[in-house]
Amino acid sequence: MKIKCGFVAIIGKPNAGKSSLTNAIISEKVSIVSPKPQTTRNNILGIYNTNDCQIVFVDTPGLNQTHNGLDDYMQKSIKGAVTDVCAVILAVDITKGLTKQETDLIDRYNKSNVPVVVALTKIDLVDDKKVFETLAEFSPLMDKCEVVPLSSLKHKNVNTIVDVVKKFLPEVDESQRYFEEDMYTDKSLRFIVAEVIREKALFYLDKEIPHGIAVLVWSFEELDNIINIDADIVCDKDSHKAIILGKQGSMLKKIGHSARVSIQKIVQKKVNLNIFIKVKPNWKNNLEFLNSLGYNINEI
Numbered sequence: 001m002k003i004k005c006g007f008v009a010i011i012g013k014p015n016a017g018k019s020s021l022t023n024a025i026i027s028e029k030v031s032i033v034s035p036k037p038q039t040t041r042n043n044i045l046g047i048y049n050t051n052d053c054q055i056v057f058v059d060t061p062g063l064n065q066t067h068n069g070l071d072d073y074m075q076k077s078i079k080g081a082v083t084d085v086c087a088v089i090l091a092v093d094i095t096k097g098l099t100k101q102e103t104d105l106i107d108r109y110n111k112s113n114v115p116v117v118v119a120l121t122k123i124d125l126v127d128d129k130k131v132f133e134t135l136a137e138f139s140p141l142m143d144k145c146e147v148v149p150l151s152s153l154k155h156k157n158v159n160t161i162v163d164v165v166k167k168f169l170p171e172v173d174e175s176q177r178y179f180e181e182d183m184y185t186d187k188s189l190r191f192i193v194a195e196v197i198r199e200k201a202l203f204y205l206d207k208e209i210p211h212g213i214a215v216l217v218w219s220f221e222e223l224d225n226i227i228n229i230d231a232d233i234v235c236d237k238d239s240h241k242a243i244i245l246g247k248q249g250s251m252l253k254k255i256g257h258s259a260r261v262s263i264q265k266i267v268q269k270k271v272n273l274n275i276f277i278k279v280k281p282n283w284k285n286n287l288e289f290l291n292s293l294g295y296n297i298n299e300i
């Protein structure tokens, strides 16, 4: 049997709703989401499988300036994600509107014959009038891209965007699926657990601290009825360590509790989670450490 099969990159500004859209399409927590920009740090595959197609969505970090080794890696990841894709989904937050950066990108992909589908995200936050006005802003670009207004939160038009990108995929023999049909991401459970801890830390911590941390799961022991997990939250400075710990460990407790609840939902098992805080100055420029986090610097 023939199926539609291929890769589709999801790109856009930080906080545009790329990871939320990935999760909504896949109906699993593939990629972490937070109100803070620059949540996603590497390309994460969300694999959409049906009888007649396999679409490999590549969730990417937000388009941004680079200041250190990690930023560099994040921006290179985006470039890597858009090579050899059948289409690009450009996420545009409707509450922020269309900017020159996005119209330039649409032009650039158009010139390289890469189909662009704009996901106009977060429409649940605006009224219909705003949706129509924003769609009108796209009218000069209508021969260069398709636009799907959607809400990942309310699951509105999420299936529509899947149908739209599907038509850009080649038809191949069923045996040519890139991944097994029951796989929904390329990431290991260990990586997902580390990301969930980081998501909770991003949620509870403020200012520059969320962007200065990394999470390393260094022990993952799955027993019959429980999973024992040991992880480090790594930060840059002693002063950050004190904040992450909180008064009498209260902040770390909050992060640990909500991470454990989320992880238990994913693994459908009881979880014993121990989190430690380590200070590692300048870790964002430490390539060996970045590799140990699962950011495969050498692969891109």
Ligand SMILES: Nc1nc2c(ncn2[C@@H]2O[C@H](COP(=O)(O)OP(=O)(O)OP(=O)(O)O)[C@@H](O)[C@H]2O)c(=O)[nH]1
Pocket (backbone or CB within 6 Å): 012, 013, 014, 015, 016, 017, 018, 019, 020, 021, 032, 033, 034, 035, 036, 037, 038, 039, 040, 041, 060, 061, 062, 063, 091, 121, 122, 123, 124, 125, 150, 151, 152, 153, 154
């Ligand atoms: N109301 C509403 N909020 C949304 C929707 N989609 C995303 N968000 C919120 O927007 C914020 C950013 O969402 P993410 O999915 O993390 O955005 P992202 O583009 O992956 O961000 P980075 O990884 O930082 O580049 C979060 O607070 C989400 O809850 C939506 O459809 N409706």
Ligand SMILES: [Mg+2]
Pocket (backbone or CB within 6 Å): 018, 019, 020, 031, 032, 033, 039, 040, 060, 061
């Ligand atoms: Mg993201």
